[in-house]
Amino acid sequence: xxxxxxxxxxxxxxxxxxxxxxxxxxxxxxxxxxxxxxxxxxxxxxxxxxxxxxxxxxxxxxxxxxxxxxxxxxxxxxxxxxxxxxxxxxxxxxxxxxxxxxxxxxxxxxxxxxxxxxxxxxxxxxxxxxxxxxxxxxxxxxxxxxxxxxxxxxxxxxxxxxxxxxxxxxxxxxxxxxxxxxxxxxxxxxxxxxxxxxxxxxxxxxxxxxxxxxxxxxxxxxxxxxxxxxxxxxxxxxxxxxxxxxxxxxxxxxxxxxxxxxxxxxxxxxxxxxxxxxxxxxxxxxxxxxxxxxxxxxxxxxxxxx
Amino acid sequence: xxxxxxxxxxxxxxxxxxxxxxxxxxxxxxxxxxxxxxxxxxxxxxxxxxxxxxxxxxxxxxxxxxxxxxxxxxxxxxxxxxxxxxxxxxxxxxxxxxxxxxxxxxxxxxxxxxxxxxxxxxxxxxxxxxxxxxxxxxxxxxxxxxxxxxxxxxxxxxxxxxxxxxxxxxxxxxxxxxxxxxxxxxxxxxxxxxxxxxxxxxxxxxxxxxxxxxxxxxxxxxxxxxxxxxxxxxxxxxxxxxxxxxxxxxxxxxxxxxxxxxxxxxxxxxxxxxxxxxxxxxxxxxxxxxxxxxxxxxxxxxxxxxxxxxxxxxxxxxxxxxxxxxxxxxxxxxxxxxxxxxxxxxxxxxxxxxxxxxxxxxxxxxxxxxxxxxxxxxxxxxxx
Numbered sequence: 243x244x245x246x247x248x249x250x251x252x253x254x255x256x257x258x259x260x261x262x263x264x265x266x267x268x269x270x271x272x273x274x275x276x277x278x279x280x281x282x283x284x285x286x287x288x289x290x291x292x293x294x295x296x297x298x299x300x301x302x303x304x305x306x307x308x309x310x311x312x313x314x315x316x317x318x319x320x321x322x323x324x325x326x327x328x329x330x331x332x333x334x335x336x337x338x339x340x341x342x343x344x345x346x347x348x349x350x351x352x353x354x355x356x357x358x359x360x361x362x363x364x365x366x367x368x369x370x371x372x373x374x375x376x377x378x379x380x381x382x383x384x385x386x387x388x389x390x391x392x393x394x395x396x397x398x399x400x401x402x403x404x405x406x407x408x409x410x411x412x413x414x415x416x417x418x419x420x421x422x423x424x425x426x427x428x429x430x431x432x433x434x435x436x437x438x439x440x441x442x443x444x445x446x447x448x449x450x451x452x453x454x455x456x457x458x459x460x461x462x463x464x465x466x467x468x469x470x471x472x473x474x475x476x477x478x479x480x481x482x483x484x485x486x487x488x489x490x491x492x493x494x495x496x497x498x499x500x501x502x503x504x505x506x507x508x509x510x511x512x513x514x515x516x517x518x519x520x521x522x523x524x525x526x527x528x529x530x531x532x533x534x535x536x537x538x539x540x541x542x543x544x545x546x547x548x
Numbered sequence: 549x550x551x552x553x554x555x556x557x558x559x560x561x562x563x564x565x566x567x568x569x570x571x572x573x574x575x576x577x578x579x580x581x582x583x584x585x586x587x588x589x590x591x592x593x594x595x596x597x598x599x600x601x602x603x604x605x606x607x608x609x610x611x612x613x614x615x616x617x618x619x620x621x622x623x624x625x626x627x628x629x630x631x632x633x634x635x636x637x638x639x640x641x642x643x644x645x646x647x648x649x650x651x652x653x654x655x656x657x658x659x660x661x662x663x664x665x666x667x668x669x670x671x672x673x674x675x676x677x678x679x680x681x682x683x684x685x686x687x688x689x690x691x692x693x694x695x696x697x698x699x700x701x702x703x704x705x706x707x708x709x710x711x712x713x714x715x716x717x718x719x720x721x722x723x724x725x726x727x728x729x730x731x732x733x734x735x736x737x738x739x740x741x742x743x744x745x746x747x748x749x750x751x752x753x754x755x756x757x758x759x760x761x762x763x764x765x766x767x768x769x770x771x772x773x774x775x776x777x778x779x780x781x782x783x784x785x786x787x788x789x790x791x792x793x794x795x796x797x798x799x800x801x802x803x804x805x806x807x808x809x810x811x812x813x814x815x816x817x818x819x820x821x822x823x824x825x826x827x828x829x830x831x832x833x834x835x836x837x838x839x840x841x842x843x844x845x846x847x848x849x850x851x852x853x854x855x856x857x858x859x860x861x862x863x864x865x866x867x868x869x870x871x872x873x874x875x876x877x878x879x880x881x882x883x884x885x886x887x888x889x890x891x892x893x894x895x896x897x898x899x900x901x902x903x904x905x906x907x908x909x910x911x912x913x914x915x916x917x918x919x920x921x922x923x924x925x926x927x928x929x930x931x932x
Contacts, residue, residue, distance in 0.1 A: 317770025344552030
C-alpha cells in the first residue's frame with residue numbers, strides 16, 4: 243500500500259540529514275512499528291507522509307502512485323494522528339469532529355454518519371458535548387484518534403498515540419488499532435514503548451540518527467542469532483556465566499544475556515547455577531526484546547536521546 | 549468546508565472571554581469615558597464656572613460691565629478674602645478685577661493703552677477657554693465704548709437688539725447641520741481603535757493552531773491555504789461589523805443615558821458610511837493577518853499587535869485629536885492607518901460627506917488591505 247524508497251531530508255541550516263536513505267513497506271491490514279529515540283527522524287518521516295514536508299530525495303508511493311499525486315487526488319486516504327492534541331480545546335468533542343469532518347469533505351448524512359461512527363468507535367458518546375480541553379488525557383487521545391478515522395483512511399499514521407495516558411485507555415487504544423488493521427487499514431505506529439510495538443506490530447522499522455538500522459518482521463528480528471539465553475538470579479555475575487559463553491551486561495531489569503558457546507546448553511547452565519546454590523528467577527531462551535535489539539545495534543538505549 | 553471552518557472560528561472566538569472583552573468592552577469603555585470627559589472641551593459650559601468679581605470701581609460703567617458679564621455667566625460668587633489662594637488651588641475658575649480707573653476709561657472717547665480689566669484664571673484653565681473669556685470681556689468693554697461714542701455724536705439711542713456682537717456670526721459649518729460634540733469625535737475614534745484590535749485575537753488563535761498542530765492537520769487533509777485564510781478573515785469582518793453596530797448604539801443611547809450628548813446620524817450618507825466601514829475593516833483584517841502570520845510565540849502575539857495599535861492610535865489622532873497637535877505631529881498623523889480610518893469616519897459622521905469625499909482615505913485603506921493581505925497569504929502558504 244505504502245512504499246518509501248531511499249527517503250532523505252535535510253532541514254535548512256542543518257549540518258546533518260534528518261532522514262538518510264530510509265526505506266519501508268506497509269501493506270494493508272498490517273501494522274508497522276516505527277521506533278527510535280528522540281531525534282531519530284520519526285517525526286520527519288511522519289511529516290512527509292502527512293504532506294507537510296516537501297520531498298527532497300527518494301520516493302514515496304501509495305499503491306504505486308507518487309504520494310503528492312495521491313494526496314491531490316484523495317487527500318484523506320492518509321490520516322495522521324499527531325503526538326500533540328491536534329484539535330480545538332474550546333470546542334466540544336462533537337464540534338471538533340464536525341469541523342474536521344467538513345475538512346475531510348464529508349457532507350450531509352455521510353458526515354453525520356461518520357461522526358457518529360467515530361464517536362462510537364472511540365467510545366466518546368458520554369462526553370460528546372464536553373469541551374475538549376476538559377477531557378482527561380486518555381479521552382483526549384481517543385478524540386485525536388477519532389478525528390484521524392473520520393474519512394476512513396487507507397493508511398493511518400499514529401504518532402505516539404498512548405503518550406501520557408492511563409493503562410486502561412492505553413489498552414483501549416491498542417485494541418482499537420489492532421481492530422483497524424484487521425479491518426484492512428495499513429497502520430504506522432510510532433512509540434517509545436517497546437511493549438506496545440511488540441504487542442501489535444507485524445513489522446518494525448528502527449531509526450537512529452535519521453538512518454534505518456533495522457527493518458523486518460518483528461518475530462524474525464526478535465529471534466536470537468544463534469543460542470541466546472536470558473536469565474536473572476540473585477547473586478549471578480559475569481564470572482559464573484562466562485564459563486558457558488559470551489556474556490552481555492545486564493539490562494535494566496537485571497537480566498543477563500548469554501550467547502552460548504559451542505557445546506554449552508541451557509540445561510547445562512541451569513545445572514551449574516543450581517550446584518552453586520543460585521536460584522534462577524527468570525529465564526528466556528531463543529528470543530530478545532526490542533530494547534536489547536536496539537542496544538545490540540546502537541550501543542545505547544532506545545529511550546536515550548541521540 | 550469554508551462554512552464549517554468559519555463556524556469553528558466563531559465558536560473558538562466566542563469562547564475566548566478575554567478576547568471578547570478586548571474587542572467589545574474596551575472600546576465601549578473608551579467611548580463612554582472619553583465622551584463624558586471631553587464633553588466640556590467641545591462644548592464648554594461657560595455659565596457654571598465658579599468665578600468672582602473684584603470691583604475696585606464704584607462707577608456705573610464698571611457696574612454695567614459686571615452686570616453684562618453676569619447675565620451670560622451667572623451670578624458671581626462673593627469675593628472671598630483668600631481668592632488668590634483659591635485661584636491657585638483651582639477652587640475658583642477665574643476672578644475679574646476691575647481697576648479703579650475703569651469707568652473713566654470706558655467713558656473716554658479714546659482707545660485704551662493700559663489694561664484696566666484683569667482676567668485672572670486658575671492655572672489649569674484651558675487656553676481656548678481663557679481666550680474666549682478675554683474676548684468676551686473685550687467685547688463688552690468695546691460695546692460700552694461704542695455706545696458712549698454714539699451718545700457723544702448725538703446719534704439716536706440704538707434699538708434693544710442692536711449690539712457690536714450682532715456684527716459677527718460664528719458657527720461650525722456641516723452640511724448635515726450636526727453640531728460636533730465629544731461623542732461625535734469619540735465614537736469614530738475608539739471604534740477605529742477597536743476594529744484594529746482584532747490583531748491580538750487573530751494572532752493568538754492562529755498561533756495556537758500552529759503550535760497545537762491543528763493547522764498542520766487541516767493542511768494534511770488537503771484544505772487549501774486560501775480556504776484556511778478566508779476562514780480566518782471572514783469572521784473578523786463580522787466582528788468588525790458587530791463592533792460598529794455596538795459602538796453606534798453606545799453613542800446613540802448609552803452616552804445620553806449617562807448624561808452625555810447623543811451621537812447624531814442625521815444627514816449621514818449611508819453608502820459612504822458602508823464604504824468607510826468596509827475599507828477600514830479590510831485594512832484591519834489585512835494588517836492583523838499579516839501580523840498573525842509573522843508572530844512565532846505567545847509573547848509576541850500578546851505584545852506586537854497591541855503595541856502597534858497603541859502607536860498608530862497615539863500618532864493617528866485617536867487619543868488626542870489632531871487639531872490640538874503641533875503642525876509636524878499633524879503631518880506625522882497622516883502616516884497612521886488609524887488616522888485614515890478616523891478621517892474617513894469623521895468625514896461621514898461629522899462632515900456629512902459622500903463617497904467621493906472619502907476617496908483620499910478609502911484608497912490608502914484599501915491599498916493597505918491589498919498589500920498586507922497579499923503578504924499574509926504568501927507567508928501563510930510558506931509557514932503553515
